Amino acid sequence: METPNVYLNKKPSSKGAFITGWVISGLCILFLLFDAIMKIILNHYSVEGSVQLGWPAEHIQGLGITLLIATILYAIPRTAVLGGVLICCYLGGAVAIMVRVNAPFYFPIIMGILIWVSLYLRIPAIKSIFPFVKN
Structure with missing residues (x-):
């Protein structure tokens, strides 16, 4: 029995x-x-915001x-999925930090969703992994 390869979907x-x-x-x-x-570059505002979050x-x-x-x-087409996974891991840490300090945490969640929506629209093989079908 052969295992189907979802990456062969080139549609x-x-x-x-x-x-x-x-x-x-x-x-x-x-x-x-x-x-x-x-x-x-250790921009003053970036450092200040990160320190306020506890970093x-x-x-x-x-x-x-x-x-x-x-x-x-994520920007390189061949490694976009790996980049998307790593960015979502980074954003997951951002959500955890923001929950810990009781700050609004919706932005990293929205950014993670946008990352995967963009990959879904760009890469046909991802549609094989997440097959949304019309009823």
């Missing part, structure tokens, strides 16, 4: 869905790059580098 998305997926991805990439770079100031650059690597992986 392309519609042109509109593909473009919409890339537009959503582009917006997410721009936001995540901005956040990562502000952490890496030690000396760890903020490491967070920025981690987010930058995950975002670059």
Whole structure:
């Protein structure tokens, strides 16, 4: 018995869905790059916000580098799924930190949803994994 390979599904998305997926991805990439770079260069506002959430100031650059690597992986079509997984792990940590300090945590959840919606629209194989069907 052969195991079906979901990655062999090469049926392309519609042109509109593909473009919409890339537009959503582009917006997410721009936001995540901005956040990562502000952490890496130790921007005053980024450091201040991170410290208020409980992060030690000396760890903020490491967070920025981690987010930058995950975002670059997400931006490259071949590694987009790996990047999406890593970004969602990062965002899960953001939700946990925000819940701990009793801050609103809806933004990281929305960002994670947008990451996967964009991948769903861009990559046909993901539609095999999450087969939403019309009734």
